[in-house]
Amino acid sequence: MTTQTSHDDMARALRLAMLQANPDLSRFDPLSRIISHDDFSRGHCGWSQLVGNYEDDLDSMLPGYAQHSSAMLSTLAHWDAGSHGGMDSSYALKVATRPRIGAQNVVIKRHTFRKRGPIRFEAYVTFKPEATELRLSEADVRSIGFLFDLQGGDQDGATHRVMPHLRYLNAENGALAQKWQFKSETTPFKPVGHTNSTATHYHLAPEGWRDLPGASQRLCYNEIPTKVNWTYLRFDFDLETMQATGFRCNDRVFDVGGFEPISIPAMKNLWCMLNFCMFVETDTAKRAFLYVDSICISGDF
């Protein structure tokens, strides 16, 4: 064993020991650099409302985006049991839809990257409908999910903006589905305004979702609308190849060999973009809530 190898092994062992002994990070498996770690006991941590593009007039915003509203810090307060709280603080980030069938809401965090290499997105999340009825309501939330919005550097030959999307389709038209899906197409681009400087597309349109291999997974939904359990998500993506490299939800590891992200021509103002979104969609005329306890975004660089 060379001195350098020994040094590298020691550094890895020390890093792992420090991670595993840190109560805030021990439940994550981050890559070598932590880009951001958000537990929402320190505020919104840069997660904000995804606002649609517009020019001159807000009426030019696509309806899919116009429905979005700001996320909030929630103690998961329920009428029957009080505040549920997060995993180790009182707070979680809450993303809420409007009470209209098919309504969606999206929260976003915007970074740029330093190196085109592996990145990892980890989160602890849960979801519920608004507890307006004294019933289980397990088919009221249509989906929850996440997406990345990525584009290479201005000098590295990047030709595409790449948007991996993954959702848990909980239910559709009142029937439980309980499976993971990806999508590889968006709507056609539409110019916004008259100056040819802004365009828009609706990548969360309901069409085009496809099942992951072995897509089915039953989660811990619990027994009434006001009891929740936190679920672990982990998605790996390589910024060099712009391909998914792994997906895990709790105890299940999924095959992403056939995963295809949305890929559209590169845009003129988005170089090195590294955006992360989480979304929720309701299947009924009842608000659906996505709660996010914590998120760790890491990379190898």
Place this chain on the structure above:
Amino acid sequence: MLAENITAIVARNERWTGAAASEPYEAGWAREAVVFIRALKQPGGKQPVVRVEISPDGMRWLPEGAHVPMPTTEDGMAILRVSHFGNWLRVAADFAPDAHSTVLVTIHLKG
């Protein structure tokens, strides 16, 4: 540690008619809230009072007491200040059948 301070957009370019209200917003961490209501377009008809409402559960709402007339001109603004609101917060207004306003409602929280 700096105090938390968040601006939330709870209604953007929404045309309010009838019994209108902003979406429920949880802000139990905040000690104070300032709410601005801006008319993005020329309001139509007689403009009602807009009021702060609070709730024990985000589903059942009561007036908190603060209220102010809705703006009567395009880009006109109304402001409401509130503290001791518990967790849930929204603003609401009741429009006559021929009245409407297209609003931007922003909540500014500090705690």
